[in-house]
Amino acid sequence: MATLQAIKYNDGQLEILDQLLLPESCIFIPICNVEDAWAAIREMKVRGAPAIAIVGCLSLAVELRKLAAPETKEELCRFVKEKLDYLVTSRPTAVNTQLAAEACVKLCARLTDNTSVDTTAAKEDIIKHLEAMLADDIADNLAIGEHGARDITKKNATKDKLRILTHCNTGSLATAGYGTALGVIRSLHKANKLDQVYCTETRPYNQGSRLTAFELVYEKIPATLVCDSMAAAAMKQFKIDAVIVGADRVAANGDTANKIGTYQLAVLAKSHDVLFYVAAPFSSIDFQIPNGQSIPIEERPHSEMTHTGSTRTAAAGINCWNPGFDVTPAELITGGIITEKGVFKPDQLAPHQSN
């Protein structure tokens, strides 16, 4: 069965599935430029670290396709860098957009230095580079799924089928297709090694109840929705074999920023002797920061906590704290960090980074 598609890109036309309307309505909206992308990402019409980077880069490709080639490559590269710097501000915790922007700026520098490439050819090369994000993510996700399923199966060799708990949404609605943590779950299901997925609601945006549950029901993967507050009881009651979550930014030492509530799941997993995995493309690892203390944590609007849609559900006037993410220390990531390059201990990432 085909997985759901959050991003549609055909010949310079970009559309995204408006995730604020799920699960009731499946409505695609056009993204015509970088400003549209910034707003859609900020409002979380599209979310998920890889999907954010892909939509941001594709929105720039859409603009460049319509842009008359500037007089010089310097002007072109200034335009590209300004747009990428703006995109990075839409959601500061996820590193994928920042790293994609840095790679594109490096390409611009190479093209500028290459005297045999004129401005028009340089613009075409940059568009191709930005559009490649989609295919790269799809390939990475499939490898993450396979590596993760193999490792979890090996570490639970006595079990016929496995019970997995996951948090937030890390599937087709957070990536270009197969998913990261949910991709591992898809691979376990395909290998007939999955007994049940327990997905947490993931307050306050409810990525779990609105998005992950939607994907799992759509693909008929056996799943049970639990409230965030039920996680400890679920680990005890259902004898969960592993917790698998995604990542928005992994620091060089393996500390991982992910959706708020991840840290407490890692603490609970430790106390219940349950393996805890992070699944993410290697591009989510930020070797420029030494540990999790340096990861910027995005604060989200209080209305996401006090309202459900337009209906107020919390007392007017109450103060709120609404961090979008928390940081799980590397020592609690006991299963390992699952990437397209393999599964690594959190403190074993550096030797595998690309040159």
Ligand SMILES: CSC[C@H]1O[C@H](OP(=O)(O)O)[C@H](O)[C@@H]1O
């Ligand atoms: C495929 S990783 C997705 C990652 O992004 C989510 O955050 P948000 O829904 O706010 O974009 C969550 O942290 C997931 O693990």
